[in-house]
Amino acid sequence: MRIAVVGAGPAGVYSAQELVDAGLSVDVFDKVPAPYGLVRYGVAPDHPKTKRIALALGRTLGNPAVRFFGNVAYGLDLDLRDLLACYHAVVFAVGADDDRLLDVAGEHLWGVGSAAQLVSWYNAHPHADDSFAHTVLAAREVAVVGAGNVALDVARMLVGGPHRLAASDVPERVLDLLARSRVTDVRVIARRGPAQAKFTVPELTELGKLDDVDVVVDPADLAGADDEADSRRARANVELLRGWAERPTGRAARRVHLSFRLRPVAVVGETAVAGLRLDRLGVPSTVPAQAVVRAIGYRGAPLPGVPFDEETGTVRNLGGRVVDATGTVLPRLYVAGWIKRGPSGVIGTNKADAAETVRALLADADGFPAPLKVGPATVPALLRGRGVRFVTWPGWLRLDAYEVALGRSGGRPRVSVDDLATMLAVTRAGDL
Amino acid sequence: MTFVVTSRCVGTKETSCMSVCPVDCIHDIGEQVVIDPVECVDCGACVDVCPVDAIVHEGEADDPSVVADAYRRFGLEAP
Numbered sequence: 001m002r003i004a005v006v007g008a009g010p011a012g013v014y015s016a017q018e019l020v021d022a023g024l025s026v027d028v029f030d031k032v033p034a035p036y037g038l039v040r041y042g043v044a045p046d047h048p049k050t051k052r053i054a055l056a057l058g059r060t061l062g063n064p065a066v067r068f069f070g071n072v073a074y075g076l077d078l079d080l081r082d083l084l085a086c087y088h089a090v091v092f093a094v095g096a097d098d099d100r101l102l103d104v105a106g107e108h109l110w111g112v113g114s115a116a117q118l119v120s121w122y123n124a125h126p127h128a129d130d131s132f133a134h135t136v137l138a139a140r141e142v143a144v145v146g147a148g149n150v151a152l153d154v155a156r157m158l159v160g161g162p163h164r165l166a167a168s169d170v171p172e173r174v175l176d177l178l179a180r181s182r183v184t185d186v187r188v189i190a191r192r193g194p195a196q197a198k199f200t201v202p203e204l205t206e207l208g209k210l211d212d213v214d215v216v217v218d219p220a221d222l223a224g225a226d227d228e229a230d231s232r233r234a235r236a237n238v239e240l241l242r243g244w245a246e247r248p249t250g251r252a253a254r255r256v257h258l259s260f261r262l263r264p265v266a267v268v269g270e271t272a273v274a275g276l277r278l279d280r281l282g283v284p285s286t287v288p289a290q291a292v293v294r295a296i297g298y299r300g301a302p303l304p305g306v307p308f309d310e311e312t313g314t315v316r317n318l319g320g321r322v323v324d325a326t327g328t329v330l331p332r333l334y335v336a337g338w339i340k341r342g343p344s345g346v347i348g349t350n351k352a353d354a355a356e357t358v359r360a361l362l363a364d365a366d367g368f369p370a371p372l373k374v375g376p377a378t379v380p381a382l383l384r385g386r387g388v389r390f391v392t393w394p395g396w397l398r399l400d401a402y403e404v405a406l407g408r409s410g411g412r413p414r415v416s417v418d419d420l421a422t423m424l425a426v427t428r429a430g431d432l
Numbered sequence: 433m434t435f436v437v438t439s440r441c442v443g444t445k446e447t448s449c450m451s452v453c454p455v456d457c458i459h460d461i462g463e464q465v466v467i468d469p470v471e472c473v474d475c476g477a478c479v480d481v482c483p484v485d486a487i488v489h490e491g492e493a494d495d496p497s498v499v500a501d502a503y504r505r506f507g508l509e510a511p
Contacts, residue, residue: 010454047474049433049473049474049475050473050474050475051473052455052473053454053455053473053475055455056454056455056456056471200476200480201476201479202476202489232485233480346452346454346475346477346480347454347475347477348451348452348453348454348475348477349452349477351451351452351454352451352452
Protein backbone atom coordinates (compact mmCIF):
# COMPACT_ATOMS: atom_id res chain seq x y z
CA MET A 1 0.00 0.00 0.00
CA ARG A 2 1.35 3.43 -1.00
CA ILE A 3 0.46 6.69 0.75
CA ALA A 4 1.10 10.28 -0.35
CA VAL A 5 2.12 12.78 2.32
CA VAL A 6 1.95 16.43 1.24
CA GLY A 7 4.43 18.52 3.23
CA ALA A 8 7.91 17.51 4.42
CA GLY A 9 7.88 19.45 7.69
CA PRO A 10 7.67 17.84 11.13
CA ALA A 11 4.00 16.81 10.84
CA GLY A 12 4.56 15.24 7.41
CA VAL A 13 7.72 13.44 8.41
CA TYR A 14 6.29 12.15 11.70
CA SER A 15 3.28 10.89 9.70
CA ALA A 16 5.61 9.20 7.22
CA GLN A 17 7.47 7.49 10.06
CA GLU A 18 4.21 6.16 11.54
CA LEU A 19 3.16 4.86 8.11
CA VAL A 20 6.52 3.20 7.52
CA ASP A 21 6.37 1.60 10.96
CA ALA A 22 3.06 0.06 9.87
CA GLY A 23 4.75 -1.42 6.80
CA LEU A 24 3.45 1.02 4.16
CA SER A 25 5.36 2.82 1.40
CA VAL A 26 5.27 6.59 1.49
CA ASP A 27 5.95 9.38 -1.00
CA VAL A 28 6.51 12.76 0.69
CA PHE A 29 5.98 15.89 -1.42
CA ASP A 30 7.10 19.43 -0.67
CA LYS A 31 6.65 22.60 -2.68
CA VAL A 32 10.27 23.65 -2.13
CA PRO A 33 13.36 21.63 -3.09
CA ALA A 34 14.51 21.23 0.54
CA PRO A 35 12.79 19.16 3.23
CA TYR A 36 12.03 19.93 6.92
CA GLY A 37 9.45 22.74 6.61
CA LEU A 38 9.54 25.11 9.55
CA VAL A 39 12.57 23.40 11.09
CA ARG A 40 14.55 24.79 8.18
CA TYR A 41 12.40 27.82 7.34
CA GLY A 42 10.85 28.83 10.68
CA VAL A 43 13.22 28.07 13.57
CA ALA A 44 15.38 31.16 14.07
CA PRO A 45 18.94 30.83 12.69
CA ASP A 46 20.44 31.80 16.05
CA HIS A 47 18.97 28.54 17.43
CA PRO A 48 21.23 26.14 15.52
CA LYS A 49 20.80 23.38 18.05
CA THR A 50 17.03 23.29 17.54
CA LYS A 51 17.68 23.11 13.80
CA ARG A 52 19.37 19.78 14.50
CA ILE A 53 15.87 18.32 14.67
CA ALA A 54 16.41 18.10 10.91
CA LEU A 55 18.90 15.27 11.48
CA ALA A 56 16.22 13.19 13.19
CA LEU A 57 13.65 13.98 10.48
CA GLY A 58 16.23 13.10 7.82
CA ARG A 59 16.50 9.57 9.19
CA THR A 60 12.85 9.04 8.25
CA LEU A 61 13.14 10.64 4.82
CA GLY A 62 16.23 8.55 4.09
CA ASN A 63 14.35 5.32 4.91
CA PRO A 64 14.15 3.02 1.85
CA ALA A 65 10.35 2.83 2.24
CA VAL A 66 10.09 6.61 1.83
CA ARG A 67 10.62 8.70 -1.29
CA PHE A 68 11.03 12.49 -1.26
CA PHE A 69 9.68 14.67 -4.06
CA GLY A 70 10.79 18.26 -3.53
CA ASN A 71 9.78 21.26 -5.68
CA VAL A 72 6.36 19.72 -6.31
CA ALA A 73 3.44 22.02 -5.52
CA TYR A 74 0.09 20.51 -4.61
CA GLY A 75 -2.61 22.18 -6.68
CA LEU A 76 -0.18 23.20 -9.43
CA ASP A 77 2.01 20.23 -10.30
CA LEU A 78 -0.28 17.56 -8.85
CA ASP A 79 -3.95 17.86 -7.96
CA LEU A 80 -6.28 15.82 -5.82
CA ARG A 81 -7.35 13.65 -8.75
CA ASP A 82 -3.72 12.74 -9.49
CA LEU A 83 -3.01 11.81 -5.89
CA LEU A 84 -6.18 9.73 -5.49
CA ALA A 85 -5.41 7.96 -8.77
CA CYS A 86 -1.87 7.07 -7.73
CA TYR A 87 -2.15 6.41 -3.98
CA HIS A 88 -4.34 4.50 -1.58
CA ALA A 89 -4.66 7.59 0.62
CA VAL A 90 -3.33 11.13 1.07
CA VAL A 91 -2.15 12.86 4.25
CA PHE A 92 -2.00 16.67 4.02
CA ALA A 93 0.57 18.12 6.40
CA VAL A 94 1.05 21.46 4.70
CA GLY A 95 1.22 23.68 7.78
CA ALA A 96 -0.19 27.19 8.01
CA ASP A 97 1.25 29.49 5.36
CA ASP A 98 -0.97 32.54 5.70
CA ASP A 99 -0.79 35.05 8.50
CA ARG A 100 -3.59 36.69 10.43
CA LEU A 101 -4.27 40.33 9.65
CA LEU A 102 -4.56 43.10 12.23
CA ASP A 103 -7.80 44.14 10.55
CA VAL A 104 -7.26 47.86 11.25
CA ALA A 105 -7.32 51.01 9.11
CA GLY A 106 -4.05 51.74 7.34
CA GLU A 107 -2.94 48.12 7.19
CA HIS A 108 -2.33 48.55 3.43
CA LEU A 109 0.31 51.28 3.99
CA TRP A 110 3.88 50.83 2.78
CA GLY A 111 5.85 49.42 5.70
CA VAL A 112 3.22 47.04 7.11
CA GLY A 113 3.95 43.36 6.69
CA SER A 114 4.02 39.98 8.35
CA ALA A 115 6.59 38.35 10.59
CA ALA A 116 6.41 35.43 8.17
CA GLN A 117 7.91 37.64 5.44
CA LEU A 118 10.90 38.41 7.68
CA VAL A 119 11.22 34.84 8.95
CA SER A 120 11.31 33.40 5.44
CA TRP A 121 13.80 36.09 4.38
CA TYR A 122 16.35 35.44 7.13
CA ASN A 123 15.87 31.69 6.82
CA ALA A 124 16.60 31.75 3.08
CA HIS A 125 13.25 30.48 1.83
CA PRO A 126 13.42 30.31 -1.98
CA HIS A 127 10.01 31.98 -2.34
CA ALA A 128 10.85 34.82 0.08
CA ASP A 129 10.49 38.42 -1.02
CA ASP A 130 13.24 40.63 0.45
CA SER A 131 11.49 43.96 0.00
CA PHE A 132 9.79 43.98 3.39
CA ALA A 133 13.08 43.20 5.14
CA HIS A 134 14.66 46.20 3.39
CA THR A 135 11.83 48.45 4.56
CA VAL A 136 11.99 47.21 8.15
CA LEU A 137 15.77 47.49 8.46
CA ALA A 138 15.68 51.03 7.09
CA ALA A 139 13.29 52.03 9.91
CA ARG A 140 14.53 53.39 13.23
CA GLU A 141 11.45 52.35 15.14
CA VAL A 142 9.58 49.15 14.47
CA ALA A 143 6.31 48.04 16.06
CA VAL A 144 5.86 44.27 16.30
CA VAL A 145 2.32 43.28 17.20
CA GLY A 146 2.17 39.92 18.96
CA ALA A 147 2.95 38.15 22.20
CA GLY A 148 4.54 34.90 21.11
CA ASN A 149 7.97 33.56 20.29
CA VAL A 150 7.75 34.73 16.68
CA ALA A 151 7.51 38.34 17.89
CA LEU A 152 10.59 37.76 20.07
CA ASP A 153 12.49 36.07 17.21
CA VAL A 154 11.85 39.11 15.01
CA ALA A 155 12.84 41.57 17.74
CA ARG A 156 16.05 39.65 18.44
CA MET A 157 16.99 39.47 14.76
CA LEU A 158 16.36 43.20 14.25
CA VAL A 159 18.46 44.51 17.15
CA GLY A 160 20.72 41.61 18.10
CA GLY A 161 23.40 42.45 15.54
CA PRO A 162 24.78 40.19 12.80
CA HIS A 163 27.73 38.98 14.91
CA ARG A 164 25.31 36.65 16.73
CA LEU A 165 24.73 34.89 13.40
CA ALA A 166 28.38 34.45 12.53
CA ALA A 167 28.15 30.70 13.13
CA SER A 168 24.69 30.31 11.61
CA ASP A 169 23.49 29.17 8.18
CA VAL A 170 22.04 32.50 6.96
CA PRO A 171 23.14 33.71 3.52
CA GLU A 172 25.73 36.49 3.24
CA ARG A 173 23.24 38.98 1.85
CA VAL A 174 21.08 38.53 4.96
CA LEU A 175 24.12 39.23 7.16
CA ASP A 176 25.01 42.26 5.01
CA LEU A 177 21.56 43.76 5.32
CA LEU A 178 21.40 43.09 9.07
CA ALA A 179 24.79 44.82 9.44
CA ARG A 180 23.24 47.92 7.86
CA SER A 181 20.19 47.84 10.14
CA ARG A 182 19.14 51.30 11.32
CA VAL A 183 16.69 49.91 13.87
CA THR A 184 17.19 51.35 17.36
CA ASP A 185 13.83 50.60 18.95
CA VAL A 186 11.55 47.62 18.60
CA ARG A 187 8.22 47.85 20.38
CA VAL A 188 6.61 44.48 20.97
CA ILE A 189 2.93 45.19 21.49
CA ALA A 190 0.79 42.59 23.19
CA ARG A 191 -2.98 42.81 23.26
CA ARG A 192 -3.32 40.89 26.49
CA GLY A 193 -1.53 41.12 29.82
CA PRO A 194 1.95 39.86 30.73
CA ALA A 195 0.53 36.76 32.45
CA GLN A 196 -1.22 35.74 29.22
CA ALA A 197 1.80 36.19 26.92
CA LYS A 198 2.74 33.08 24.97
CA PHE A 199 6.49 33.64 25.16
CA THR A 200 8.39 30.58 26.32
CA VAL A 201 10.77 31.19 29.22
CA PRO A 202 14.03 30.40 27.38
CA GLU A 203 13.08 32.77 24.51
CA LEU A 204 12.18 35.60 26.86
CA THR A 205 15.36 35.03 28.90
CA GLU A 206 17.44 35.24 25.72
CA LEU A 207 16.15 38.74 25.00
CA GLY A 208 17.88 40.01 28.12
CA LYS A 209 21.23 38.63 27.01
CA LEU A 210 21.66 40.66 23.82
CA ASP A 211 24.71 42.95 23.67
CA ASP A 212 24.04 46.66 23.96
CA VAL A 213 20.26 46.17 24.06
CA ASP A 214 18.02 47.32 26.90
CA VAL A 215 14.77 45.51 27.52
CA VAL A 216 12.29 48.19 28.57
CA VAL A 217 9.22 47.24 30.59
CA ASP A 218 6.81 49.71 32.24
CA PRO A 219 6.33 48.65 35.89
CA ALA A 220 2.68 49.74 35.64
CA ASP A 221 2.10 46.97 33.06
CA LEU A 222 2.88 44.38 35.73
CA ALA A 223 0.26 45.48 38.26
CA GLY A 224 -1.83 42.47 39.17
CA ALA A 225 0.18 40.17 36.89
CA ASP A 226 1.28 37.90 39.75
CA ASP A 227 -2.32 37.08 40.63
CA GLU A 228 -3.16 36.37 37.00
CA ALA A 229 -0.16 34.10 36.40
CA ASP A 230 -1.70 30.65 36.71
CA SER A 231 1.07 28.52 35.24
CA ARG A 232 4.73 28.01 35.91
CA ARG A 233 5.57 29.58 32.59
CA ALA A 234 3.44 32.65 33.25
CA ARG A 235 5.01 33.11 36.68
CA ALA A 236 8.52 32.79 35.28
CA ASN A 237 7.71 35.26 32.48
CA VAL A 238 6.27 37.81 34.93
CA GLU A 239 9.35 37.44 37.12
CA LEU A 240 11.64 38.12 34.14
CA LEU A 241 9.57 41.13 33.14
CA ARG A 242 9.69 42.48 36.70
CA GLY A 243 13.48 42.16 36.69
CA TRP A 244 13.64 44.36 33.58
CA ALA A 245 11.05 46.81 34.89
CA GLU A 246 13.21 47.39 37.98
CA ARG A 247 16.46 47.70 36.09
CA PRO A 248 17.72 51.15 35.09
CA THR A 249 17.87 51.62 31.33
CA GLY A 250 19.24 54.26 29.02
CA ARG A 251 22.79 53.21 28.36
CA ALA A 252 22.32 50.74 25.51
CA ALA A 253 22.38 51.72 21.85
CA ARG A 254 19.18 49.78 21.07
CA ARG A 255 16.03 48.87 22.93
CA VAL A 256 13.29 46.28 22.89
CA HIS A 257 10.18 47.63 24.60
CA LEU A 258 7.67 45.04 25.80
CA SER A 259 4.24 46.54 26.39
CA PHE A 260 0.93 44.96 27.24
CA ARG A 261 -2.86 45.37 27.14
CA LEU A 262 -2.66 47.51 24.01
CA ARG A 263 -5.10 47.06 21.14
CA PRO A 264 -3.91 48.31 17.73
CA VAL A 265 -6.57 50.63 16.34
CA ALA A 266 -4.98 52.02 13.17
CA VAL A 267 -1.73 52.29 11.30
CA VAL A 268 -1.14 55.98 10.70
CA GLY A 269 0.73 57.62 7.84
CA GLU A 270 0.20 59.22 4.45
CA THR A 271 1.58 56.60 2.07
CA ALA A 272 4.16 55.05 4.35
CA VAL A 273 3.83 54.04 8.00
CA ALA A 274 4.46 56.82 10.54
CA GLY A 275 3.05 55.24 13.66
CA LEU A 276 0.65 52.83 15.25
CA ARG A 277 -2.40 54.07 17.09
CA LEU A 278 -3.28 52.02 20.15
CA ASP A 279 -6.02 51.78 22.71
CA ARG A 280 -5.80 50.73 26.34
CA LEU A 281 -9.24 50.43 27.89
CA GLY A 282 -10.47 53.51 26.08
CA VAL A 283 -7.27 55.51 26.49
CA PRO A 284 -5.73 56.23 23.09
CA SER A 285 -2.03 56.56 22.38
CA THR A 286 0.24 56.50 19.34
CA VAL A 287 3.72 55.04 19.11
CA PRO A 288 6.10 56.23 16.39
CA ALA A 289 7.03 53.51 13.90
CA GLN A 290 8.29 53.43 10.34
CA ALA A 291 7.45 49.76 10.01
CA VAL A 292 4.74 47.57 11.55
CA VAL A 293 5.19 43.81 11.74
CA ARG A 294 2.24 41.49 12.34
CA ALA A 295 3.16 38.52 14.52
CA ILE A 296 -0.29 37.57 15.77
CA GLY A 297 -0.32 34.07 14.40
CA TYR A 298 -0.20 31.93 11.32
CA ARG A 299 -3.26 30.65 9.56
CA GLY A 300 -3.80 27.70 7.24
CA ALA A 301 -4.42 28.35 3.56
CA PRO A 302 -7.18 26.47 1.69
CA LEU A 303 -6.12 23.43 -0.35
CA PRO A 304 -7.77 23.04 -3.76
CA GLY A 305 -10.42 20.32 -3.61
CA VAL A 306 -10.33 19.91 0.18
CA PRO A 307 -13.03 21.28 2.57
CA PHE A 308 -11.73 24.29 4.49
CA ASP A 309 -13.01 25.96 7.63
CA GLU A 310 -12.52 29.71 7.14
CA GLU A 311 -13.30 30.32 10.79
CA THR A 312 -10.36 28.32 12.13
CA GLY A 313 -8.10 28.39 9.07
CA THR A 314 -7.87 24.59 9.08
CA VAL A 315 -9.11 21.69 6.95
CA ARG A 316 -12.32 20.29 8.40
CA ASN A 317 -11.49 17.00 10.06
CA LEU A 318 -12.40 14.55 12.80
CA GLY A 319 -9.28 13.18 14.47
CA GLY A 320 -7.38 13.56 11.19
CA ARG A 321 -10.11 12.24 8.83
CA VAL A 322 -11.12 15.00 6.41
CA VAL A 323 -14.86 15.74 6.59
CA ASP A 324 -17.13 18.05 4.61
CA ALA A 325 -19.26 20.84 6.08
CA THR A 326 -21.95 18.31 7.10
CA GLY A 327 -19.43 16.15 8.97
CA THR A 328 -19.39 13.36 6.39
CA VAL A 329 -16.00 11.67 6.07
CA LEU A 330 -14.30 12.06 2.71
CA PRO A 331 -12.63 8.69 2.21
CA ARG A 332 -8.84 8.41 1.78
CA LEU A 333 -8.13 12.00 2.79
CA TYR A 334 -6.32 12.84 6.05
CA VAL A 335 -4.63 15.82 7.68
CA ALA A 336 -1.87 16.23 10.28
CA GLY A 337 -0.12 19.13 11.99
CA TRP A 338 -1.12 22.79 11.80
CA ILE A 339 -3.52 22.39 8.88
CA LYS A 340 -5.38 19.90 11.10
CA ARG A 341 -5.34 21.55 14.54
CA GLY A 342 -4.27 25.15 13.84
CA PRO A 343 -0.91 26.76 14.58
CA SER A 344 -0.27 25.66 18.14
CA GLY A 345 2.13 23.55 20.14
CA VAL A 346 5.80 22.79 19.76
CA ILE A 347 7.53 20.73 17.09
CA GLY A 348 7.18 17.52 19.11
CA THR A 349 3.42 18.08 19.49
CA ASN A 350 3.17 16.88 15.92
CA LYS A 351 4.34 13.39 16.89
CA ALA A 352 1.18 12.56 18.82
CA ASP A 353 -0.88 14.50 16.28
CA ALA A 354 0.54 12.49 13.36
CA ALA A 355 0.12 9.24 15.31
CA GLU A 356 -3.59 9.96 15.77
CA THR A 357 -4.03 10.62 12.05
CA VAL A 358 -2.17 7.50 11.01
CA ARG A 359 -4.16 5.37 13.48
CA ALA A 360 -7.32 6.60 11.75
CA LEU A 361 -5.84 5.86 8.34
CA LEU A 362 -4.78 2.35 9.31
CA ALA A 363 -8.21 1.62 10.79
CA ASP A 364 -9.76 2.61 7.45
CA ALA A 365 -7.15 0.90 5.25
CA ASP A 366 -9.10 -2.32 4.65
CA GLY A 367 -11.71 -0.29 2.81
CA PHE A 368 -9.31 1.55 0.49
CA PRO A 369 -9.86 0.65 -3.17
CA ALA A 370 -6.72 -0.10 -5.18
CA PRO A 371 -5.53 3.05 -6.93
CA LEU A 372 -6.08 3.22 -10.70
CA LYS A 373 -2.42 3.74 -11.46
CA VAL A 374 -0.03 1.68 -9.43
CA GLY A 375 3.68 1.15 -9.45
CA PRO A 376 6.52 3.30 -8.14
CA ALA A 377 7.36 4.74 -11.58
CA THR A 378 3.92 6.28 -12.19
CA VAL A 379 4.35 9.53 -10.28
CA PRO A 380 7.90 10.32 -11.45
CA ALA A 381 6.73 9.71 -15.03
CA LEU A 382 3.66 11.89 -14.53
CA LEU A 383 5.77 14.74 -13.12
CA ARG A 384 8.37 14.46 -15.85
CA GLY A 385 5.63 14.50 -18.48
CA ARG A 386 4.46 17.81 -17.00
CA GLY A 387 7.95 19.29 -16.99
CA VAL A 388 8.14 19.38 -13.18
CA ARG A 389 11.77 19.41 -12.05
CA PHE A 390 11.28 17.40 -8.89
CA VAL A 391 14.04 16.87 -6.33
CA THR A 392 14.73 13.36 -5.06
CA TRP A 393 16.30 12.41 -1.72
CA PRO A 394 19.73 11.82 -3.30
CA GLY A 395 19.26 15.21 -4.97
CA TRP A 396 18.60 16.87 -1.62
CA LEU A 397 21.68 15.17 -0.17
CA ARG A 398 23.74 16.82 -2.93
CA LEU A 399 22.33 20.22 -1.99
CA ASP A 400 22.92 19.45 1.68
CA ALA A 401 26.59 18.66 0.98
CA TYR A 402 26.88 21.78 -1.19
CA GLU A 403 25.56 23.98 1.63
CA VAL A 404 28.00 22.43 4.10
CA ALA A 405 30.86 23.05 1.65
CA LEU A 406 29.74 26.67 1.18
CA GLY A 407 29.81 27.12 4.93
CA ARG A 408 33.22 25.57 5.30
CA SER A 409 34.80 28.13 2.99
CA GLY A 410 33.44 30.88 5.25
CA GLY A 411 34.20 29.09 8.52
CA ARG A 412 30.54 28.32 9.18
CA PRO A 413 28.78 24.97 9.68
CA ARG A 414 26.69 25.57 6.55
CA VAL A 415 25.20 28.35 4.44
CA SER A 416 21.65 27.93 3.15
CA VAL A 417 21.06 28.38 -0.56
CA ASP A 418 17.94 30.42 -1.25
CA ASP A 419 18.11 30.81 -5.00
CA LEU A 420 15.69 28.36 -6.60
CA ALA A 421 17.69 28.00 -9.81
CA THR A 422 20.87 27.16 -7.89
CA MET A 423 18.98 24.75 -5.65
CA LEU A 424 17.62 22.90 -8.67
CA ALA A 425 20.94 22.91 -10.50
CA VAL A 426 22.81 21.52 -7.50
CA THR A 427 20.21 18.80 -6.87
CA ARG A 428 20.11 18.14 -10.61
CA ALA A 429 16.33 18.15 -10.31
CA GLY A 430 14.52 15.87 -12.72
CA ASP A 431 17.18 13.17 -12.61
CA LEU A 432 16.29 9.91 -10.98
CA MET B 433 24.25 22.11 26.66
CA THR B 434 21.30 19.96 27.50
CA PHE B 435 18.35 19.64 29.81
CA VAL B 436 18.57 17.18 32.69
CA VAL B 437 15.91 15.23 34.56
CA THR B 438 16.20 15.53 38.33
CA SER B 439 15.06 12.97 40.88
CA ARG B 440 11.73 14.77 41.18
CA CYS B 441 10.70 12.52 38.27
CA VAL B 442 10.89 9.46 40.54
CA GLY B 443 7.48 8.37 41.81
CA THR B 444 5.59 10.22 39.08
CA LYS B 445 7.32 9.45 35.79
CA GLU B 446 4.42 10.85 33.85
CA THR B 447 6.31 10.63 30.48
CA SER B 448 4.56 13.39 28.51
CA CYS B 449 8.10 14.72 28.01
CA MET B 450 8.83 11.62 25.95
CA SER B 451 5.88 12.23 23.67
CA VAL B 452 6.74 15.89 22.95
CA CYS B 453 10.48 15.39 22.45
CA PRO B 454 11.03 16.11 18.74
CA VAL B 455 14.12 13.91 18.54
CA ASP B 456 13.08 11.05 20.86
CA CYS B 457 16.06 11.60 23.12
CA ILE B 458 14.23 10.95 26.44
CA HIS B 459 14.49 7.38 27.66
CA ASP B 460 12.68 5.46 30.39
CA ILE B 461 15.28 3.77 32.59
CA GLY B 462 12.92 2.39 35.21
CA GLU B 463 12.32 4.66 38.16
CA GLN B 464 12.70 7.84 36.11
CA VAL B 465 13.35 9.09 32.60
CA VAL B 466 16.68 10.49 31.39
CA ILE B 467 17.73 12.80 28.56
CA ASP B 468 20.48 11.82 26.16
CA PRO B 469 22.73 14.92 26.30
CA VAL B 470 24.16 14.28 22.85
CA GLU B 471 20.83 13.96 21.05
CA CYS B 472 19.06 16.76 22.99
CA VAL B 473 18.50 19.85 20.81
CA ASP B 474 17.82 22.22 23.70
CA CYS B 475 14.29 23.09 22.59
CA GLY B 476 12.84 22.96 26.11
CA ALA B 477 9.55 21.35 25.08
CA CYS B 478 9.94 18.78 27.85
CA VAL B 479 10.30 21.45 30.55
CA ASP B 480 6.94 22.97 29.67
CA VAL B 481 5.00 19.70 29.93
CA CYS B 482 6.57 18.19 33.06
CA PRO B 483 3.87 18.14 35.77
CA VAL B 484 6.41 17.95 38.63
CA ASP B 485 9.03 20.46 37.38
CA ALA B 486 11.62 17.71 37.23
CA ILE B 487 13.49 19.00 34.18
CA VAL B 488 16.02 21.83 34.38
CA HIS B 489 18.57 23.30 32.04
CA GLU B 490 22.02 22.07 32.97
CA GLY B 491 23.15 25.64 33.58
CA GLU B 492 20.39 26.10 36.14
CA ALA B 493 20.67 22.88 38.14
CA ASP B 494 20.96 23.45 41.90
CA ASP B 495 23.12 20.39 42.38
CA PRO B 496 26.05 19.94 39.94
CA SER B 497 26.16 16.20 40.65
CA VAL B 498 22.79 15.86 38.89
CA VAL B 499 24.39 17.16 35.71
CA ALA B 500 27.49 15.01 36.13
CA ASP B 501 25.28 11.92 36.62
CA ALA B 502 23.17 12.79 33.59
CA TYR B 503 26.27 12.81 31.40
CA ARG B 504 27.93 9.83 33.05
CA ARG B 505 24.90 7.67 32.37
CA PHE B 506 25.68 8.09 28.67
CA GLY B 507 29.39 7.47 29.13
CA LEU B 508 30.26 11.17 28.96
CA GLU B 509 31.85 13.79 31.16
CA ALA B 510 29.91 16.95 31.95
CA PRO B 511 31.44 19.88 30.04
